[in-house]
Amino acid sequence: MPDxxxxxxxxxxxxIFQLAQEQRDALAEDRLDRFRDLMDRRDELMEQLHALARESQDLPANIVALPSAIEAGAEDTLALDAVLRGIxxxxxxxxxxxxxxxxxxxxxxxQVRQGRRAAAGYRVSQSGATYIDRVS
Known part of the structure; x- marks a missing residue:
């Protein structure tokens, strides 16, 4: 039966599928900030999808769907499954x-840790405060 x-x-x-493709592009370009923004947008869309699922109701037991409606429902399910598989x-x-x-x-x-240790060897050690006598 058609949904x-x-x-x-x-x-x-x-x-969501389009966002997944954009996420791939963001990862390929090392743009993790863009990737995170796209994830946030996907979360919003998932909430909308969950709201639609809650709203969706099966037909009451005393109503029978017409055969053409059943075929359309199967086509809808097939299209939704194809998009889900792509995602x-x-x-x-x-x-x-x-x-x-x-x-x-x-x-x-x-390598970063080793670089930090090597750089630490070149740091100028600072002694405590000293007093300079300018008069002499």
Whole structure:
């Protein structure tokens, strides 16, 4: 049976898919601030999707859907499933890219620590306050 909210759900899911692609671009460009902003927008869309799911109601037991309505419902479900599958694939790719970036940063941490230790050897040690006699 057709879901009267299938079109709004589909629109939200398409936007989430678009955001997932934009997140991939942000990760590829090392723009983590943009990635985080896109995550915030996705959270908002997920809230809207949950609200639609709560609003969606099955037909009462005493109402029977027409066969053409059942076919349309199957098409809606298929379209929604395709978009969901695309979102999941894009998210998996984004997660792999983010993990690779985190591994790269983790690999560079020992070098940063070694650089800090080396730089510490060149610091000028400051002694306590001294008094200079300008008269003599």
């Amino acid at each position: 009267r909210l299938a079109a709004p759900k589909f629109a939200i899911l398409r936007e 999941m694939e894009q998210d998996a790719a984004n997660e792999a890219l983010l993990q690779a970036q985190m591994d790269e940063v983790s690999g560079q941490l020992p």
